[in-house]
Amino acid sequence: MLFEVSGLSKRFGRVAALADVSFQVRAGEVLGLIGPNGAGKSTLFECLAGVLPSDSGSVRAGGEAVSASERRALLFYVPDGIAPWPRQPVRWALDFTIGFLGGQGALRQELVERLDLGPLLNQAIGTLSKGQRKRVLLAIGLLTRQPALLIDEPLEGLDLRQARDVAATLRAHAARGRTLFLSIHQISDAARFCDRFVLLNSGRVRGEGTVAELAALAAAHHAAAPSGDLEEVFLALT
Amino acid sequence: MPSPSRLWGSASKRLPGGRIGFPTGGSTFLWLLNKEVRELITSRAWWVLLVAMGPLVGVSFLSAMRTYAEVSGLNGTSAGVGEALSPLIGVWAPTFSAAELAAVFLLPFVAIRVVAGDRQSGALKLEMQQGMPPFARMAAKAMVLMAGWLVAMLPPLSAVPLWKSYGGAVYPPELITLTAGHLLNGGLTIALAAAMAAITEHPSTAAILTLSMTVGTWILDFFGAIEGGWWERAAGYTPAAMVAEFQHGLVRLDTVLIAAALIGTGLALAAVWMGLGMAVSRRVYRSAVIGLIAAGAILASMHVQASWDTSEARGNSFPEADERALAKIRGPLQIEAHLAPEDPRRLELEHRALSKLRRAMPDVQVRYFSGTSIGLFEQTRAGYGEIWYELGGRKTMSRATTAEGVLEAIYSLAGVAPPPETDDDVFRGHPLAVPATGAGALFYGFWPGLFLAGAVLIRRRFR
Numbered sequence: 001m002l003f004e005v006s007g008l009s010k011r012f013g014r015v016a017a018l019a020d021v022s023f024q025v026r027a028g029e030v031l032g033l034i035g036p037n038g039a040g041k042s043t044l045f046e047c048l049a050g051v052l053p054s055d056s057g058s059v060r061a062g063g064e065a066v067s068a069s070e071r072r073a074l075l076f077y078v079p080d081g082i083a084p085w086p087r088q089p090v091r092w093a094l095d096f097t098i099g100f101l102g103g104q105g106a107l108r109q110e111l112v113e114r115l116d117l118g119p120l121l122n123q124a125i126g127t128l129s130k131g132q133r134k135r136v137l138l139a140i141g142l143l144t145r146q147p148a149l150l151i152d153e154p155l156e157g158l159d160l161r162q163a164r165d166v167a168a169t170l171r172a173h174a175a176r177g178r179t180l181f182l183s184i185h186q187i188s189d190a191a192r193f194c195d196r197f198v199l200l201n202s203g204r205v206r207g208e209g210t211v212a213e214l215a216a217l218a219a220a221h222h223a224a225a226p227s228g229d230l231e232e233v234f235l236a237l238t
Numbered sequence: 239m240p241s242p243s244r245l246w247g248s249a250s251k252r253l254p255g256g257r258i259g260f261p262t263g264g265s266t267f268l269w270l271l272n273k274e275v276r277e278l279i280t281s282r283a284w285w286v287l288l289v290a291m292g293p294l295v296g297v298s299f300l301s302a303m304r305t306y307a308e309v310s311g312l313n314g315t316s317a318g319v320g321e322a323l324s325p326l327i328g329v330w331a332p333t334f335s336a337a338e339l340a341a342v343f344l345l346p347f348v349a350i351r352v353v354a355g356d357r358q359s360g361a362l363k364l365e366m367q368q369g370m371p372p373f374a375r376m377a378a379k380a381m382v383l384m385a386g387w388l389v390a391m392l393p394p395l396s397a398v399p400l401w402k403s404y405g406g407a408v409y410p411p412e413l414i415t416l417t418a419g420h421l422l423n424g425g426l427t428i429a430l431a432a433a434m435a436a437i438t439e440h441p442s443t444a445a446i447l448t449l450s451m452t453v454g455t456w457i458l459d460f461f462g463a464i465e466g467g468w469w470e471r472a473a474g475y476t477p478a479a480m481v482a483e484f485q486h487g488l489v490r491l492d493t494v495l496i497a498a499a500l501i502g503t504g505l506a507l508a509a510v511w512m513g514l515g516m517a518v519s520r521r522v523y524r525s526a527v528i529g530l531i532a533a534g535a536i537l538a539s540m541h542v543q544a545s546w547d548t549s550e551a552r553g554n555s556f557p558e559a560d561e562r563a564l565a566k567i568r569g570p571l572q573i574e575a576h577l578a579p580e581d582p583r584r585l586e587l588e589h590r591a592l593s594k595l596r597r598a599m600p601d602v603q604v605r606y607f608s609g610t611s612i613g614l615f616e617q618t619r620a621g622y623g624e625i626w627y628e629l630g631g632r633k634t635m636s637r638a639t640t641a642e643g644v645l646e647a648i649y650s651l652a653g654v655a656p657p658p659e660t661d662d663d664v665f666r667g668h669p670l671a672v673p674a675t676g677a678g679a680l681f682y683g684f685w686p687g688l689f690l691a692g693a694v695l696i697r698r699r700f701r
Binding site: 046049050051052053068069072073076077078079081082083084085086087088092096099100101102126140 | 265266269270272273276277280359360361362363364365366367368369514515516517520
């Protein structure tokens with residue numbers, strides 16, 4: 001196990017965005033965080049990364065509590081829908097990730113090729129399309145060194161071919177031992193390349209495990225057991 | 239179970255005290271500076287500021303040159319004397335006033351763009367995961383913004399060689415003081431705008447609040463002029479009042495310290511509110527602590543009395559012979575002036591005599607008494623207009639508000655013979671009756687053209 005989240009809660013006024021969220025993240029796995037819009041997926045990632053304060057809860061690694069500031073060495077979070085440094089070219093953003101965020105320079109060229117960023121290197125980030133921007137953000141995240149990488153909606157804005165290429169890139173990255181924790185609202189996408197899942201709905205964890213484990217959990221809750229399809233399991237548990 | 243450091247591999251290291259942190263170093267700060275410089279030079283607001291500076295300075299410089307030449311006898315006018323022919327008062331103060339205008343109306347937008355841009359674009363969420371303290375991140379922004387403000391000061395500074403080419407006299411200490419005053423004023427604007435940009439969610443809200451604060455200091459000036467007392471004291475530390483002192487070549491340590499404290503406070507507040515990962519209640523608590531420390535520093539600074547008159551005309555000082563004579567007078571000198579805040583005689587007494595007296599005699603206590611703010615309807619009241627001096631148990635009264643009248647009253651009270659008058663101390667001025675040839679081309683052509691070309695090239699480079 002890489003780290004464990006226990007009792008994480010976050011309120012926005014009267015709305016409980018996260019309520020007593022607990023789950024485990026295993027080293028080297030591709031963990032999918034799935035849930036409908038508004039389930040609290042982005043809030044959970046932001047609280048874990050320390051860019052949003054949580055009201056309560058803890059993260060433990062190796063039996064030790066890890067404070068929000070210490071988590072920076074454990075995980076890196078790539079938010080969805082941002083356009084960082086919009087006037088700067090992609091080339092500079094990658095260099096900045098290596099220089100400032102401590103990214104791995106050795107991976108730069110490989111990621112440029114895998115994510116097809118070559119033609120975009122001299123283009124300002126603010127002028128990129130949604131899909132192009134997403135690929136740049138993925139490159140930024142994949143360049144970083146932290147053992148766990150949290151990516152909010154990694155396939156959002158990508159066409160079919162790009163989504164397939166990105167999925168392959170993420171898989172290759174995970175094969176090197178890095179843990180990926182991906183927030184995906186398209187359950188069919190998540191089912192394709194995640195090892196395990198955390199199901200989140202209305203700020204609560206509804207289940208955690210492989211598709212088979214989740215199907216068993218759903219069967220325990222319902223008289224009619226859902227099939228082994230993740231979508232069916234998700235609907236049964238949420 | 240394996241330890242976290244082993245699990246996290248090369249990405250982590252244990253810092254002294256067992257704390258686990260991400261590797262940092264001096265090069266990361268250089269990367270941050272690199273980023274802030276790039277953000278500044280791609281900021282449209284900064285280029286607008288630069289392009290506007292040339293014409294703003296041009297209008298001020300040409301107008302000042304015309305007046306100065308006329309006072310110096312151009313076109314058959316009679317030559318003026320003394321302070322009117324001081325380049326500091328006649329040329330540099332009005333020329334650099336363009337920087338004051340830019341600091342109020344243009345610089346805040348540059349600072350807000352640089353500070354709020356990260357949050358707007360989402361870059362802040364990535365950068366803050368590096369772990370660099372928010373104070374360091376804000377320091378990088380402040381350094382780059384100050385450098386940007388220094389570039390904006392190039393047009394007014396270019397007036398100096400132009401003035402010298404006309405045969406004008408330059409006294410470096412007073413010019414350095416004036417430039418330093420405008421840099422400090424720029425620092426205050428940057429700190430205020432940074433704090434507002436960090437505290438508010440949206441840049442437009444930050445801009446409104448920053449301008450409101452500036453208007454607030456003008457209201458404070460107005461209140462100070464009407465109400466006197468603490469209002470007047472506080473109004474003495476507004477950016478406008480601070481710049482006015484530097485424009486006269488006066489460097490007061492209390493003013494500099496208070497400005498530095500305000501700059502530090504603004505940047506510290508900005509750093510606290512840029513820490514998105516901190517609970518709002520904690521940010522409020524830290525802000526309150528910063529506010530208390532700032533209040534303490536400001537109150538302590540108000541008691542500092544050191545000051546320097548860097549003007550060539552010694553416009554903020556009595557003649558040296560009088561200063562030597564005043565330095566020999568012992569004991570606290572108490573002055574009670576029965577003059578209303580808006581009475582012109584009070585203004586003359588304060589600016590021509592008492593401000594100089596405070597510099598020459600640190601142990602002076604001045605109190606003003608009045609029943610109204612303008613004094614117009616108090617004229618008939620017995621005692622109105624009287625200025626009482628008390629030294630060593632002896633008292634004397636005078637109605638004179640000139641420097642000579644005040645000195646005479648003090649000398650008679652102290653039993654000190656006034657020093658003999660000499661012409662050595664009298665500032666004769668530097669008359670210069672020449673037209674401002676080439677200034678129009680420099681300020682309306684060269685500077686805007688250069689900055690426009692720079693803006694176009696940069697935009698092409700970063701397209």
